[in-house]
Amino acid sequence: MKAITASPYIESPRGLSSSKGRLYIATFGCQMNEYDSQQMAQILSRDYQLATRPEDADVIIVNTCSIREKAENKVYSLVGRFRRLKEEKPDLIIGIGGCVAQQQGKSLFQKAPYVDIVFGPQGVAHLPNLLREAKKGRKPVCFTSQDRDYNIPFVNAPLPEKNPTRAFVTIMQGCNNFCTYCVVPYVRGREVSRPAEDILSEIRMVIQQGVKEITLLGQNVNSYGKGTSSLPSFAELLKDCSRVPGLERLRFTTSHPKDLTRDVMKCFRDLPNLCEHLHLPVQSGSTSVLKHMNRRYTRDDYLRLIDELRMLCPEITLTTDLIVGFPGETEKDFQQTISLLERVQFDQIFAFKYSPRPFTRAAGFSSQVPEDVKSRRLTEVLALQNEIGLRRYQSLEGKTMEVLVEGPNKTRPDELIARTRGNHVVNIPGPDSLTGHLVQVTVEKACYHSLRGKLTSEDESDMREKYGIDSNVCTCDNP
Ligand code: SF4
Numbered sequence: 001m002k003a004i005t006a007s008p009y010i011e012s013p014r015g016l017s018s019s020k021g022r023l024y025i026a027t028f029g030c031q032m033n034e035y036d037s038q039q040m041a042q043i044l045s046r047d048y049q050l051a052t053r054p055e056d057a058d059v060i061i062v063n064t065c066s067i068r069e070k071a072e073n074k075v076y077s078l079v080g081r082f083r084r085l086k087e088e089k090p091d092l093i094i095g096i097g098g099c100v101a102q103q104q105g106k107s108l109f110q111k112a113p114y115v116d117i118v119f120g121p122q123g124v125a126h127l128p129n130l131l132r133e134a135k136k137g138r139k140p141v142c143f144t145s146q147d148r149d150y151n152i153p154f155v156n157a158p159l160p161e162k163n164p165t166r167a168f169v170t171i172m173q174g175c176n177n178f179c180t181y182c183v184v185p186y187v188r189g190r191e192v193s194r195p196a197e198d199i200l201s202e203i204r205m206v207i208q209q210g211v212k213e214i215t216l217l218g219q220n221v222n223s224y225g226k227g228t229s230s231l232p233s234f235a236e237l238l239k240d241c242s243r244v245p246g247l248e249r250l251r252f253t254t255s256h257p258k259d260l261t262r263d264v265m266k267c268f269r270d271l272p273n274l275c276e277h278l279h280l281p282v283q284s285g286s287t288s289v290l291k292h293m294n295r296r297y298t299r300d301d302y303l304r305l306i307d308e309l310r311m312l313c314p315e316i317t318l319t320t321d322l323i324v325g326f327p328g329e330t331e332k333d334f335q336q337t338i339s340l341l342e343r344v345q346f347d348q349i350f351a352f353k354y355s356p357r358p359f360t361r362a363a364g365f366s367s368q369v370p371e372d373v374k375s376r377r378l379t380e381v382l383a384l385q386n387e388i389g390l391r392r393y394q395s396l397e398g399k400t401m402e403v404l405v406e407g408p409n410k411t412r413p414d415e416l417i418a419r420t421r422g423n424h425v426v427n428i429p430g431p432d433s434l435t436g437h438l439v440q441v442t443v444e445k446a447c448y449h450s451l452r453g454k455l456t457s458e459d460e461s462d463m464r465e466k467y468g469i470d471s472n473v474c475t476c477d478n479p
Contacts, residue, residue, distance in 0.1 A: 023048035024057035028075055029065025031217055033098055035168050036124055037063045043127050054085060059093045064100035066183055069355035075100050079112055086114045093134050102187040103358055105144045119143040121188050165406055165436045167206040171199050172218035180294045180362040184219055193224050193231050203244050210436060213249035213404055221252045222259035235263035242271040248438060250274045257305055258296045268313035276313055277423040281321035285340030286333035289326050306344050317422035322351040324381055325374030327365035334377050341384055347392045349385045353378050386448055393446035400442045400456055405434045425450040
């Protein structure tokens with residue numbers, strides 16, 4: 001799974017009709033949740049324009065994540081803050097969507113009586129009706145489907161109005177794996193793959209709008225098309241996507257190691273626009289813990305995949321997810337995780353302390369690890385990874401590479417955020433107008449989680465002439 005990130009609020013597109021209502025969406029969690037929020041905005045766009053502040057909204061939706069306890073608690077704290085707004089503006093509609101809503105259902109109305117709508121991921125497509133009912137005074141309104149096979153219809157997500165450089169395209173939803181710590185199969189239903197032609201036509205459409213980079217999105221993209229004869233395999237889909245004219249960069253997430261085939265790995269070698277980065281969640285370096293997690297691969301299986309990937313594509317960047325303190329994890333198991341980190345040398349990891357989640361089997365396991373032990377292990381893992389990651393980033397110093405400029409650095413307006421094919425963030429001096437361009441940069445300095453670079457002299461003189469580039473001050477997270 002991808003790391004939990006704080007919510008990027010969807011910003012208000014400019015120039016929409018002021019006669020529409022105002023909608024504010026706060027999103028917690030993974031890229032699937034961000035995508036769902038975009039779908040909500042799309043579905044409601046006929047009647048609502050997006051507000052940048054909750055104070056300005058007629059409807060507030062909090063799209064929640066329950067993958068970890070900490071993320072869930074953040075949701076309750078944010079929703080609590082909206083209570084005051086409701087007191088000031090009684091017509092305000094407050095909805096809670098996403099995984100916490102699916103999991104908690106109507107009990108959320110007891111915890112937060114000022115909430116009007118509760119809906120799970122399956123309720124996204126029904127939002128207009130749910131809002132209508134809530135406005136008619138039929139409160140509270142709850143849509144948390146218990147039909148585990150019912151998935152959200154696939155909807156093309158809207159692009160940001162200004163400089164759309166990257167886009168996510170959903171290729172499948174749900175998960176069949178039932179890792180013992182994970183709520184996803186309970187709240188998002190079973191795997192459903194999207195027709196390949198719909199995926200390709202969405203890609204063609206967003207490229208026409210200026211997008212350079214596509215990330216194919218799903219809980220377990222490697223099992224795309226499994227069990228159906230009418231759909232291509234994931235490797236075949238990758239090849240089809242990579243052939244779409246105008247697509248400069250292709251990525252995908254998230255992958256399950258047990259479903260990563262040699263054909264998919266070969267795509268990193270063979271497809272010129274498939275970026276050399278794979279996020280491959282390992283979760284633990286101990287075969288015994290992996291078994292209790294129901295991951296269905298061993299430590300050796302995982303290491304074999306890594307070796308094969310590096311043989312096929314030596315420059316590939318690898319990142320992963322890790323859980324420390326899973327029930328029953330002994331010191332010896334934990335040391336296996338440490339040694340796996342040393343062996344693989346990931347560029348980045350997303351590590352978390354295990355937290356029991358409702359519905360999941362692991363929540364009932366008897367051998368829960370004490371909190372202080374989990375904390376110590378997390379600190380140890382992060383300290384080791386900081387050293388490894390910095391060394392990996394330092395190995396790029398002096399190299400020249402292609403980056404896609406994503407936009408201005410919000411904290412330094414004279415700087416830009418760009419991304420390498422290996423998914424490293426590079427800060428470069430330059431004007432906003434470079435956004436959406438692929439340029440060559442030379443890496444000058446490595447920091448813990450980013451790089452500092454400058455345009456290569458050829459690009460620079462060209463760009464200086466065009467845009468008047470100046471400044472070369474390092475502002476990143478220096479060691
Ligand atoms: S593969 Fe496992 S961790 Fe990932 S979504 Fe499915 S059940 Fe959760």
